[in-house]
Amino acid sequence: MINAVGREIPEEILEMTGKEVFHGNHYYDGYEYKKDGPRTKCVMNSNGSKLLGSLREALEKCEIKDGMTVSFHHHFREGDYVVNMVMKEIHEMGIKDITICASSLGKAHDPIVPYIEDGTITNIQSSGVRGKIGEAISNGKLQGLAIMRSHGGRVRALETGETHIDIAFIGSPTCDEYGNCRGIGGKSDCGVLSYAMADAQYADKVVAITDCLVPFPNFPAHISMTNVDYVVEVDEIGDPKKIATGAAKPTTDQRKLMMADYCTQFVINTPYFKDGFSYQTGVGGASIASTITLAQEMKKRGIRMRFGVGGLTKPMCDLLINDQVDALLDTQDFDLDAVQSVKNLKHFRISAGEYADPFNKGAVVNKLDFVILAALEVDVHFNCNVVVDSGGMITGAQGGHPDTAMGAKCSIIIAPLLQGRIPAICTDVTTVTTPGESVDVVITDYGIVINPRRQDLIEAMKGVDLPFKTIEELRDIAYSIAGEPEKVQFGDRIVGVIEARDGTIMDVVRQIKPFEFRESR
Numbered sequence: 001m002i003n004a005v006g007r008e009i010p011e012e013i014l015e016m017t018g019k020e021v022f023h024g025n026h027y028y029d030g031y032e033y034k035k036d037g038p039r040t041k042c043v044m045n046s047n048g049s050k051l052l053g054s055l056r057e058a059l060e061k062c063e064i065k066d067g068m069t070v071s072f073h074h075h076f077r078e079g080d081y082v083v084n085m086v087m088k089e090i091h092e093m094g095i096k097d098i099t100i101c102a103s104s105l106g107k108a109h110d111p112i113v114p115y116i117e118d119g120t121i122t123n124i125q126s127s128g129v130r131g132k133i134g135e136a137i138s139n140g141k142l143q144g145l146a147i148m149r150s151h152g153g154r155v156r157a158l159e160t161g162e163t164h165i166d167i168a169f170i171g172s173p174t175c176d177e178y179g180n181c182r183g184i185g186g187k188s189d190c191g192v193l194s195y196a197m198a199d200a201q202y203a204d205k206v207v208a209i210t211d212c213l214v215p216f217p218n219f220p221a222h223i224s225m226t227n228v229d230y231v232v233e234v235d236e237i238g239d240p241k242k243i244a245t246g247a248a249k250p251t252t253d254q255r256k257l258m259m260a261d262y263c264t265q266f267v268i269n270t271p272y273f274k275d276g277f278s279y280q281t282g283v284g285g286a287s288i289a290s291t292i293t294l295a296q297e298m299k300k301r302g303i304r305m306r307f308g309v310g311g312l313t314k315p316m317c318d319l320l321i322n323d324q325v326d327a328l329l330d331t332q333d334f335d336l337d338a339v340q341s342v343k344n345l346k347h348f349r350i351s352a353g354e355y356a357d358p359f360n361k362g363a364v365v366n367k368l369d370f371v372i373l374a375a376l377e378v379d380v381h382f383n384c385n386v387v388v389d390s391g392g393m394i395t396g397a398q399g400g401h402p403d404t405a406m407g408a409k410c411s412i413i414i415a416p417l418l419q420g421r422i423p424a425i426c427t428d429v430t431t432v433t434t435p436g437e438s439v440d441v442v443i444t445d446y447g448i449v450i451n452p453r454r455q456d457l458i459e460a461m462k463g464v465d466l467p468f469k470t471i472e473e474l475r476d477i478a479y480s481i482a483g484e485p486e487k488v489q490f491g492d493r494i495v496g497v498i499e500a501r502d503g504t505i506m507d508v509v510r511q512i513k514p515f516e517f518r519e520s521r
Contacts, residue, residue, distance in 0.1 A: 005383055005432045007507045013494055016145075020504045025406050025437055028502040033359065036161030039204045041229070048216075049177040050231045055089045055209070058230045059167075062205040064090065067097045068166040069125075071199045074104040075171070075183065075190035075332060079242030082171040082209055085234065087112045091120045099123040099144075101163055103154060103195035103352070104397045107131030108242070116142050125163060127151055128387050128397025137495050138393045140511040146394070146496040148387060148433075148509075151195065151331070152356030152363060152403040153501045158202040159359060162503060168203035170196045170223060171237040175210035179228025180221035183349070184342055186212030188238045191333030191342045193222045197351035200227040211237045222349060244335035251285025255445045259414050260289035262443050262466060263372060268297050269464045270457065272369040272409055275303055280310040280365075280404055283334050284374030286414045291315040291372075298324055309355070309364050310371075310400060317341035329364055331355045331400075356403035358501045365400070365407030373401055375415045377429040380471045382436030382451050384413060385429035387498065390422045392488035392512045394496060398433050402501050405438035410457070412441040422485060423478035425471065430488055432507045433498055446477050489513045 001009050003021035014021070052058050070090070072083045083102065088111075090098060098121050105124070110132040115121045117136070123144035129137065137146045149157060157163040172181035173189045183192045188211055200206050200223045208223070208231045251257065263286070267273055279294075281287045292315045298305065305325040308316045312330050314337035319325040321341075328347045333339045341347050356365045365371075376396060377385040384405070389395045405411040415424045425444065440457060442449045447469035450457050461468065489512075496509030 003505065005381070005435050005506065007432055009505045009508060010494065013497065013505065013508060017497065017505070022435070022500045022504040022506045025435065027504065028358070031359070033160055035159050036164065036202060038202055050179050050228065051177040052230050052232050055086060055232055055234070056093070058207045058232050059089060059093065061230060062167045062207065064093065064095055064167065066095055069099040069101050069164060071101040071165045071168045071203060072103070073170065073193065073196040073199065074102060074106065075193060075195065076238035076240070077243045078106050078108045079239035080108045080171065081236055081238050082169060083109050084111045086169050087115055087121070091115050096120055097122045099125065101125040101165055103127060103151065104399070105129040105133050109133055119143060125149065126397070127154065127399050129394055130396065134394035138512050140491070140493055140495055142495060146509070147499060148398055148496060149499045150356065150398045150402045150501050151352050151400045152358050152365070153499055153503065155198045155353040155357040156359040156501070156503060158198050159357070165199055165203035167205045167207060168196070168199035170200060170206065170208050172208045172210045172223070173237070174212045174214050174218055175208045175231055176214055176216040176218040177231055178216050179208050179225040179231050180216070180218040181208050181223040181228065182218055183222050184339070185214065186210070188212070188236065189240055189339050190238065190243065191339040192330050192349040194331040194349060194355065195352050197223060198353055205229045207232060209234055209237055211235060240336060240339065243333065243339070251289055253285060255416060256286040257289055259286045259416070259443055259445055260293055262448055263290040263412060263414055264293040264297055265464070265466055266412065266441060266443065266448060267294060267370055270410055270460055273303065276306040277303070277369045278307050278309065278367055279305055279370045280308065280368055281316065281372040282374050283311060283313065284414065287372045287374055288313055288315055290414070295319055295322070295324060309368065310404070312338040312341070314338060320344055320346055356400055358403070363407065365403045368404060368408035370410050370412065371404040371408040372412050372414060373405060375413050375424070376419065377424055377426055378413055378415055378439070378442050379426050379429045380475055382439040382442065382471065383429050383432045384434040384439060385431050386433050388431040388509055390419070390430055390485060390488070392430060392490060394509060402434045402438065405434050406501065410440050411438060412443060413439055414443045417444045417446045417474060417478050418482055421482050423475070423482050425474040425478050426485070427475060431498060431509055435506070442471065444474060447474055449474060
């Protein structure tokens with residue numbers, strides 16, 4: 001069946017998942033449902049402690065068994081130790097057929113690949129995966145499916161009961177013996193615990209894992225004792241220094257700085273740039289740089305931001321320090337400056353559901369004026385790919401990309417025309433993760449494109465001195481430089497599903513053909 005972005009979704013996948021194909025952004029507007037709930041064991045009286053002696057004891061008390069779903073959060077990013085620690089224990093207990101439901105998985109979790117290969121882990125649900133886990137899935141080593149959802153889509157899946165978590169594991173920088181968790185105050189601070197809030201609310205059993213046990217009450221709690229079953233103290237839960245790795249770093253690349261300047265010039269010429277505007281940026285180098293140049297323009301023009309939101313970086317937190325923004329709404333911290341900023345009284349933590357869940361009664365993304373995002377590929381239909389590279393390998397994550405692009409009044413994608421020698425502007429993306437109807441502007445080092453759907457923005461930019469082009473012109477320039485890339489050669493087996501925010505199927509990911517079976521190029 002062909003969906004709204006022109007992708008063919010095989011009937012076998014629709015039957016296997018019980019899903020519909022993606023029908024467009026507003027297909028579920030007005031939909032009503034009853035929220036799912038966890039099995040809860042009442043504690044009328046106790047000795048006042050939920051502290052256990054080991055992870056093994058916690059797993060035994062949670063009655064871990066084959067076929068269960070366990071969950072994790074990724075606020076430590078590439079410095080996370082919790083996933084590997086828990087999965088090693090589960091593997092040593094001989095448990096099989098586990099589904100991992102994580103807010104994201106990265107290179108830090110490469111050590112769990114053998115557990116995929118031996119059947120300990122058979123299904124993965126995540127916003128995406130990087131490193132050797134992505135390679136394992138792309139090469140067909142996961143027995144089941146990798147289901148990739150946006151951050152908002154993940155909360156939706158938990159709330160509706162589509163995904164039910166048996167045991168949630170929450171790495172907590174500080175925790176008291178009764179289960180009050182905080183993302184700050186210890187030796188392994190990650191700032192907030194926003195992704196884990198839904199897990200704590202909907203999982204049957206919740207285990208807090210900490211390396212800094214503090215006296216009761218650990219208030220104000222980011223995750224309450226009312227949702228935690230057990231507490232385990234370990235030596236280390238993560239390395240905060242590795243939070244700001246990969247994409248989450250400022251850039252000195254002149255090409256990216258030029259794109260950041262283009263972005264700022266576009267933003268300040270829109271009707272949305274005025275006192276009280278709202279803003280979110282991604283963690284790509286150009287996106288981070290655009291925040292710095294925007295702050296300069298705000299100061300010059302006397303413009304104040306009402307709120308900034310999202311995964312936060314130092315430049316966003318500097319706006320708070322310099323009194324250029326009224327409030328920051330935080331779901332994730334991408335560097336240690338952002339982690340420290342959580343202590344500011346105008347820096348507020350919000351849950352992933354408050355941030356982006358499309359099935360609640362209102363999410364912050366719907367109040368955004370601007371969002372600045374990156375992409376691996378953008379096609380002539382403005383569809384974006386942020387998960388699968390041009391060679392067909394799963395290398396990234398949806399994160400909040402589809403959520404914010406749909407919610408914001410002006411969604412801007414920053415991408416270089418060429419990623420290495422591969423055109424980032426192309427006829428058709430390898431895999432659709434964000435539909436073109438959500439994308440308003442594409443900014444490259446060779447020019448800027450406004451989606452023809454946005455005639456209001458086209459009108460606003462008349463007379464503005466920026467290098468405007470059509471999306472086809474940018475694609476043709478890219479192809480003239482690097483050549484038109486050959487299509488990736490996939491096998492028949494579907495190894496992954498890209499879900500839209502509403503749970504319908506946006507695209508599928510197929511196993512990469514073994515090299516020896518690929519046609520010579």
